[in-house]
Every structure is written in C-alpha cells, then in structure tokens.
Amino acid sequence: MMGVYPGALDARGERLAGPIFTFVGLAALAACSFWAAGRDSDWRGTLIVVLVTAAWLTLLIPLFPRRKAHPWLTAGYFAGVLVAAVVLITRNELYTGFASVGYPLAFVLFPARWGFFAVAATAVLPILAKGSSGTPAPTWVLVASLAGPLLYAAWFVGAESEKRRKANARLEAALEENAGLHAQLLTQAREAGVLDERQRMAREIHDTLAQGLTGIVTQLQAADREDGPDRDRRLAQVRDLARDSLSEARRAVQALRPEPLAGSRLPEALSELAGRITQTSGVSVHTETTGEVRPLLPEVEVTLYRVAQEALANAEKHAKASRIGLTLSYSDEVVLLDVVDDGVGFSPGDRGDGTGFGLEAMRHRVQRVAGTLSVESAPGGGTAVNAQVPAL
Structure with a gap:
C-alpha cells in the first residue's frame, strides 16, 4: 500500500x-x-x-x-x-x-x-x-525511543534494497528481451534487404536488358525483310540498342541513375526517350511538360523515368498504337506523369491492372516513393497510365 x-x-x-x-x-x-x-x-x-x-x-x-x-x-x-x-x-x-x-x-x-x-x-x-x-x-522508555527509529531505519533500508533488487531484475529481463528482439530485427532487416535488392534487380533487368533485347529482336526481324540502306539502318539501330542496353545493365548493377538522367533533367530525358521510341518503332510520340520545372529527388526522377519507359514499351509492343501522348505536369505538391495511347487496349482481368510483371514493377516503383499509379484501359479504347508522386 x-x-x-x-x-x-x-x-x-x-x-x-x-x-x-x-x-x-x-x-x-x-x-x-x-x-x-x-x-x-x-x-x-x-x-x-x-x-x-x-x-x-x-x-x-x-x-x-x-x-x-x-x-x-x-x-x-x-x-x-x-x-x-x-x-x-x-x-x-x-x-x-x-x-x-x-x-x-x-x-x-x-x-x-x-x-x-x-x-x-x-x-x-x-x-x-x-x-x-x-x-x-525509565530505561525502557529510552530503549523504546531509540529502538523505534532504528527499526524504522532498518525497514527503510530493506525496502529500498528490495525495490532496487526488483528494479535490477526487471532491467535484466528487459535487456535480455531487447537483445532477442534486436537479433530478430537484424535477421528481418537482412531478409528484407535481400528481398528488396532482388526486386530492384528484377525491375532493372526488366527495364533495361529485357526491353533492349526485345528491341534488338524486333530490329533484326525487320532487317531480315529489307535490303540495302534500310537493312543497314536497322543493323545500326541494333548496335545502338545493344550498346545502350549494356550500359544500362552496368548502371543497374551499380545502382546508378539511368544514363539519360545522369546529364540532363527529367523533361529532356523523357523527350530523348520518346525520340528513340519514334525512331525504332515509327510510332508518333508527343511529349509535353507543364508547370514550373524543378529538380526532384533522384529516386523520384528515376521512378518517373522508368514508368514512362515501361508505359511506352507496352504501348509499342502490345497496344499496336499509332500515337502516344506523354505529359509531365509539375504542381506545388505533386508531379504527374500521363502516358496515353490509341492502341487496342485490354480488359483489366486480362493482363492489365497489375497482373503483368511490367505493370506490377511500375506499381512497386511508385509505391516506394509514396506515390500512386492508375491504369485505365478497355478493349479498343486505348490505355492511359497515370503516375502521381510527391514533388518534395
């Protein structure tokens, strides 16, 4: 009490x-x-x-x-x-x-x-x-007057010692529990780090080697059907794609920014990406930037670039689009990326809405930077990809 x-x-x-x-x-x-x-x-x-x-x-x-x-x-x-x-x-x-x-x-x-x-x-x-x-x-009064304080002092010291003993025991138990939790957290952190690195490498391989190899195969198939200058142009594009893919693969292994972003801002890198798509596939890609352009966090810029890259590749390979619009919009709090094509579209339960690896990789990338990704499509109605990320 x-x-x-x-x-x-x-x-x-x-x-x-x-x-x-x-x-x-x-x-x-x-x-x-x-x-x-x-x-x-x-x-x-x-x-x-x-x-x-x-x-x-x-x-x-x-x-x-x-x-x-x-x-x-x-x-x-x-x-x-x-x-x-x-x-x-x-x-x-x-x-x-x-x-x-x-x-x-x-x-x-x-x-x-x-x-x-x-x-x-x-x-x-x-x-x-x-x-x-x-x-x-009397003597007994003196003894009682001395014994009372001594007994109280003994109780005081004993109670304090017992309180300290219990506190030390609780501290030791807490330290042992914390040591176990620390070891468990370290194990979970290592496992999460390994899984995160695997997912990163899978996304990078998909965005670099897989797309580069797909472009190379497409150009080689086209070169087989052509002769003369057109064939040489296709082979030259094959060499450029192979060189770019090798460079991007090395940068992905080293966890570096994509090469187009290394020496230019995001709008210029997206315009260059759109130009390459137009050159290799013949699909018209129109790019537009609205709002006040300003630097973003490197991870945010890489995310938007990779989402644009995947969306354009999907429009080129699967949608059979003839025109693609790419819009980058800066506002005070968010940055929006819209990629819209006039292709064949797809049903959400078919290969869209995150069921394909490319769409799933885009969604994971955007979620890692606290953003959101939406994909709207319908058979015969084209496809619209919208990514929204924080501007800070």
Whole structure:
C-alpha cells in the first residue's frame, strides 16, 4: 500500500496514510500520557498540552493529500509536532517515546533529501529537551525511543534494497528481451534487404536488358525483310540498342541513375526517350511538360523515368498504337506523369491492372516513393497510365 517515499504511495495509500499516521501519533501520545499519569506534579498543565497536541495531530488527515502542493504548510505542521514533543519532554521525559513519531512522519511528509533533515531535527531536539524536567525517564522508555527509529531505519533500508533488487531484475529481463528482439530485427532487416535488392534487380533487368533485347529482336526481324540502306539502318539501330542496353545493365548493377538522367533533367530525358521510341518503332510520340520545372529527388526522377519507359514499351509492343501522348505536369505538391495511347487496349482481368510483371514493377516503383499509379484501359479504347508522386 505505502512505499518508502511519498511518491511511492499508490492511490489507496494516499487515502489511508493520513488517518494511519494520525492514529499512530495519537496512540503514542496516549500511551506516554498513561505512563506519565501520577508522575507529574503539574499534571493539569501537561493535560492541556496533550489535548492541544492531539488536536494538532489530527490536522494531518486533511493536510496529507495536499502536502506536495503546500510544502510550507507541511513544514509548519511537522515543526508543530516537534515543538509539542519538546514541550512534553520538558514536563516529563516519558514523552520521549512520543517524539519518535517524528521519524516516520519525516519520510512520508517530505522528499528524501529534506526528510533526512527532518530526521536529524527529530533526533536532536528531544535530546536537548531532556533533563529540563524533574522526572527522569525509565530505561525502557529510552530503549523504546531509540529502538523505534532504528527499526524504522532498518525497514527503510530493506525496502529500498528490495525495490532496487526488483528494479535490477526487471532491467535484466528487459535487456535480455531487447537483445532477442534486436537479433530478430537484424535477421528481418537482412531478409528484407535481400528481398528488396532482388526486386530492384528484377525491375532493372526488366527495364533495361529485357526491353533492349526485345528491341534488338524486333530490329533484326525487320532487317531480315529489307535490303540495302534500310537493312543497314536497322543493323545500326541494333548496335545502338545493344550498346545502350549494356550500359544500362552496368548502371543497374551499380545502382546508378539511368544514363539519360545522369546529364540532363527529367523533361529532356523523357523527350530523348520518346525520340528513340519514334525512331525504332515509327510510332508518333508527343511529349509535353507543364508547370514550373524543378529538380526532384533522384529516386523520384528515376521512378518517373522508368514508368514512362515501361508505359511506352507496352504501348509499342502490345497496344499496336499509332500515337502516344506523354505529359509531365509539375504542381506545388505533386508531379504527374500521363502516358496515353490509341492502341487496342485490354480488359483489366486480362493482363492489365497489375497482373503483368511490367505493370506490377511500375506499381512497386511508385509505391516506394509514396506515390500512386492508375491504369485505365478497355478493349479498343486505348490505355492511359497515370503516375502521381510527391514533388518534395
């Protein structure tokens, strides 16, 4: 119920401590008065002091819950108890036992650092008051007045040691639990890192080698059907695609930005990408940039570039589009990328809406930068890809 310090009291202890310590003080006062009866020449004067002291002790009941908010009232109350004890001792040394009540009061009324001063005052003042009365105290009263503080001090030290022991045990248990959680988190982090790197490499391979090889195969097939300058032009495009794919593969392995973004801004890189698509496939790609162009985080720019690359490749390979529109829009908080084609379209349950690896890779990329991706399409109605990412 009650702890060593006032702050250690629980709610029930706060309610009961005041009455309990008041009862202890009154009981000690009554016991000392009983033994002093008949041994005091001026017992009427002593009785008046006893009654005043008893009334003063009862003030602890309303004061105790407010002791922290009113420290000066608390100090005044404790001083009143000591003054009453000193007055009683000067009249009869049998009241030395009552003075011992100051020891527990010192610890429950004051914080620890002030409680020790209160204990010192409780020990010194009764000693100074002894000898002033004409009635020496019996030996057992002196023993009780010394044993009380010693027993309380022993309980104080024991309770504090037990509290520290339990705190140390809880700390050791928490450290062991934290060590286990730390090891588990490290294992999960390593597994997540490995999975994340695998997904990154899969996306990069799809966006570089797979698309490059697809373009090479397309150009070689076209070259087989042509002769002369057209064949040479196709083979030249094959060499350029192979060179670009090799360069992009190396940059993907090294986790570098795509080469078109290394030396230019995102709108220029997208215009260059659109030009390559038009040159290799003959599909007309129109690019447009709106809003105030400004630098974005490298990962955001790479995401938008790869989404545009995948959307254009899908429109070229699957949609059989004749025209593609690519729009990059800057606003205060977001950047929008729209890729719209006039191709054959598809049903959401067919190969769209994230069921194809390319669309799924686009969605993962956008989600990694806290963005959103939507794909709208219908058979014969073309396809629209919209990516929205934070501009900050």
